[in-house]
Amino acid sequence: MSMFDYLIVGAGLYGSVFAREAALAGKKVKIIDIRSHVGGNIYTEEMEGINVHKYGAHIFHTNDKKVWDYIQQFAEFNRFTNSPMANYKGQLYNLPFNMNTFHQLWNVTTPDEAKTIIQTQQAEFGSSEPSNLEEQAISLVGKDIYEKLIKGYTEKQWGRPCNELPAFIINRLPVRFTYDNNYFNDKYQGIPIGGYTKIIEKMLDHPNIEIQLGTDYFSQKEQLNSEAKKVIYTGMIDQYFNYEYGHLEYRSLHFDTKVLDIENYQGNAVFNYTDSETPYTRIIEHKHFESGNQEKTVITYEYPVEWTPEKEPYYPINDKKNSELYRKYYQKAQSEQKTVFGGRLGLYQYFDMHQIIKVALQTFKKVIADN
Structure with a gap:
């Protein structure tokens, strides 16, 4: 006899939200x-009084007030x-x-000057339909921005030349003709005081x-x-x-975290390294997420690496080949009576x-309505 209404495989954000809602509905989980540890990839761990994002920087942002109000409970x-x-x-x-x-790129001071340069470089690309990421990027922002701020970072991130990556990966690049360094356009943005782990707990x-x-x-x-009537599965x-149709592909990450006996290493939470020669994509200085005044600091070098089964899968590679393979698994998943698939x-x-x-x-809501 089943002891639980739901078995949830994976204690990350998706699984934890589902578990919470099921428990509040009177279900045993x-x-x-x-x-x-709980928390999945948003897990934070305190080091030297600093909440360290163990699996990469996570900044919460949304325009959805219902979602913002929901997370504010915790x-x-x-x-x-x-x-x-x-x-x-x-x-x-x-x-x-x-x-x-x-x-910084062109020593221009007005939006019109910047637009003229970008439009000139876009025109040099031509009017044909972009067939890969390189062509898509140049058609959107011009050659200078592509070569200095996109190409090296993207090729490190995905482990492939930009002209071999699908164009849709960067269908829309944020370009602002204002002096605004806020990365997100979302109305609600922040970091949980005390770290993400406390939210999941x-x-x-x-x-x-x-x-x-x-x-x-x-x-x-x-x-x-x-042990359960229903399984909520958030793994691969x-x-x-059992890889019946073959392996889906992912990109993985390697994190090298160091405690430094100085108060401030780089003066900012995140520095991206956009040249191809630097092996890491970014350095995160965790104390700047919460404006810490600790005597020491903690930094993390983030290295993209090719995924193999013994590594953590972080980023699905949603190119044509993998998308077609996923569709096969998705169709097979629809025939599963007991298991619901969710999460990244x-x-x-x-x-x-x-x-x-x-x-x-x-x-x-859908699962509870169906049962």
Whole structure:
């Protein structure tokens, strides 16, 4: 006999939101994770009094007030404004592309001057339909911005030349003709005071929720499935089906985190390194997410690496080949009576945090209505 209404595989943001809503609805939930902690990739760990984003920088942003109000239940947020800097061979540029960037590139001071240069470079590209990311980028922002601020970073990130990447990856690049360094256009933006882990812990703090960490779902799949009426699976969809149609592709990341005996290393939370020679894509200085005044600082070098099964899958590669393969798995998943697939890996789609919350809430409503 089933002991739980839901077995949730993965204690990240998607699984935790679903678990919370199910528990509030009076359902008994067991949530498991192969890692030794909850939170998935938004997990933060305190080091030297600083909340360190262990799996890369996470800045919460949304225009959806319902989602913003939902996440506010679990933490107080500061008003962090994401204003990353780009370092190209020692030259510094503001991101996203705005009037500060254009002044740094071309010494222009007015929007009309910047527009003229960009339009001239766009015209040099021609009017044909872009067939790859390189052509798409040049058609949108011109050659200078592409070569200094897009090409090297993107090729490191995806492990492929830009002219071999699909154009849709950068269908829309943010270009502003104002002196505004705020990376996001969203109305609501911030970092939870005290870190993201506390959000997940508060979500899962309910008597109807049992948490089991350090648990490999696939090593005891039959037993775990027998304990619940329904399975909410947030792992890799191809792994669930034992790679029946082949492996989906991902990009992985390697993080090198260091504690430095200085108060301030780079003066900003995020520095992107956009040349191709620098092996890492960015350096994160975590204390700047919460305006810390600690005596030491913690920085993380972020290196994109080719994914292999023993590594963490971070970014789905949604090119034509992988999209066609995913469709096969998606169709097979529709025939699963007991299992619901969700999250970035279960849906083979990159989500921002606010999108994950919205999808998890929508899925819960649908699942509860069907049962």
